[in-house]
Amino acid sequence: MRVPFCELTNRMSRFRDLMDRKNPDWEIVAILEKIHLYYFTGTMQDGVLLIPRNDEAVFWVRQSYERALDESFFPCIREMHSYRDIAAVMKSLPKTMYLETDLVTMAQFQRLQKYLHFTEVKAVDAEVAAVRSVKSGYELSLMEQAGKIHRHVLEDCVPDLLSEGIDEVELNSAIYSLMVQEGHQGIMRFGMFNEMVLGQIGFGTSSICPTCVNTPGGISGMYPAVPLMGCRERRLRDGDLVYVDIGCGYKGYHTDKTTTYMFGRPIPDGAVQVHEQCVEIQNELASLLKPGAIPSEIYTSLIDGLSPEFLKDFMGFGRHQVKFLGHGIGLWIDEKPVIAKGFDEPLEEGMVFALEPKKGIRDVGLVGIENTFVVTPQGGRCITGDNPGLIPVF
CATH class of the missing domain: 3.90.230.10 (Creatinase/methionine aminopeptidase superfamily)
Incomplete structure (x- = not known):
C-alpha cells in the first residue's frame, strides 16, 4: 500500500528542478493541502511539508505522527504540536514563502506566518500542478x-x-x-x-x-x-x-x-x-x-x-x-x-x-x-x- 520510495524521490526531484527553472530565486516552499501532501510524502496526515532549496525536505506532522511513519517511505518525518516547534528548530527562515495560494485557508496562513515570520508570499500552485500532470x-x-x-x-x-x-x-x-x-x-x-x-x-x-x-x-x-x-x-x-x-x-x-x-x-x-x-x-x-x-x-x-x-x-x-x-x-x-x-x-x-x-x-x-x-x-x-x-x- 505504500507509495514506493523511488516514486517519492523522483517527484521531489522533478519539483525542485521545475522550481529552479521557473523561480530561480526560490528559497523555501510550504505544502499544506492534503492531496499534495500525499503526492510528495505518501501519507495524508495533518501537517506541513517544508522544502528548503538547499536542505532536506521535512514533513512536520501534527496528527498522526505514528501513522505517517507506518504509511510512508518519506525520508524525513518529524513530530510537531504546533508551528512553534518548527520555528524552534529552524532558527533562520527566508522572508519569502512559496504557498498553495489557491488552497491554503486564511487561518492556516496566519498561523504559519505567526511562527515562521515570512513577510512575502508567492504562489506555487502552477508548479505543483505541472509536476503532478x-x-x-x-x-x-x-x-x-x-x-x-x-x-x-x-x-x-x-x-x-x-x-x-x-x-x-x-x-x-x-x-x-x-x-x-x-x-x-x-x-x-x-x-x-x-x-x-x-x-x-x-x-x-x-x-x-x-x-x-x-x-x-x-x-x-x-x-x-x-x-x-x-x-x-x-x-x-x-x-x-x-x-x-x-x-x-x-x-x-x-x-x-x-x-x-x-x-x-x-x-x-x-x-x-x-x-x-x-x-x-x-x-x-x-x-x-x-x-x-x-x-x-x-x-x-x-x-x-x-x-x-x-x-x-x-x-x-x-x-x-x-x-x-x-x-x-x-x-x-x-x-x-x-x-x-x-x-x-x-x-x-x-x-x-x-x-x-x-x-x-x-x-x-x-x-x-x-x-x-x-x-x-x-x-x-x-x-x-x-x-x-x-x-x-x-
Whole structure:
C-alpha cells in the first residue's frame, strides 16, 4: 500500500528542478493541502511539508505522527504540536514563502506566518500542478486499474440495473454499491476542497438541469441542500435517455467516463446523429493527444471545425455551456492542463486527459461521451473502454 520510495524521490526531484527553472530565486516552499501532501510524502496526515532549496525536505506532522511513519517511505518525518516547534528548530527562515495560494485557508496562513515570520508570499500552485500532470508508470498502473473497473461496471453491468419505475437515487445507490464491490475507493476528489460520492446520473432532461459545477452535464439533485445523487421523484420511463457520468478511484487515482443508454426504445434519430458526431469528435481529439501538441490549439482547431448550428448547446445546454473539451485527471478528477484556450504549454508523454464532447438536446437530455486517455507518441490511448454509448436496453 505504500507509495514506493523511488516514486517519492523522483517527484521531489522533478519539483525542485521545475522550481529552479521557473523561480530561480526560490528559497523555501510550504505544502499544506492534503492531496499534495500525499503526492510528495505518501501519507495524508495533518501537517506541513517544508522544502528548503538547499536542505532536506521535512514533513512536520501534527496528527498522526505514528501513522505517517507506518504509511510512508518519506525520508524525513518529524513530530510537531504546533508551528512553534518548527520555528524552534529552524532558527533562520527566508522572508519569502512559496504557498498553495489557491488552497491554503486564511487561518492556516496566519498561523504559519505567526511562527515562521515570512513577510512575502508567492504562489506555487502552477508548479505543483505541472509536476503532478505527468504520470509515472506506477501512477498509470493505478489509473489503468481504475479504468478497468470503470469500463466493466458502465459497459457490462449498468444495463442490468435499469428497470422501469426505479428512481434516480435508486440507480445511483445501485451503481455506487457495485462500483465499491468492484474496487472503487468510494469517493471522488476535486480541486478547491470539493469531493463527491459518484457523479452525475439522471434520466432524460435531468442531465441538462443547470448546476453550479463546471461540467457540460447537469443533475436535479435530491433538494437544494444536497444537489447530488438525483431526484427521488424522477422515475425511469420507456423511451428515456439514461446519462451516467461518474468517476472511479483506485488507490487515490481517478478515471472519468460517461456512458449513455436508451431505455425501452430508441431516442429520436436526430439525437442519435448528434451523439455519433460527439463520438467522432472524441476520437479526433484523442488522435491529437501527442507529446508537443498544444492544448489551446487542439481546442481551437476542433471548435473552428464545427458548424454554428452544432455549436448551439454544445458542451452543455442553454446558458450552461463550458469552454473546454477535456481536462487533466489523476489524484483529482479536475487537474491541469485543460483542453481549452489559455493552455499553451505543450503536452508531455504520460499526461492523462478525460475527453468529454457532449451536446444538450431539448426534451431528450445530454448526449455524447467521455473517456480517459493517456498521451503517447501514437496519440491518446484509452484506458476506460471503447463502447460508443447509447447502449440499448430494450
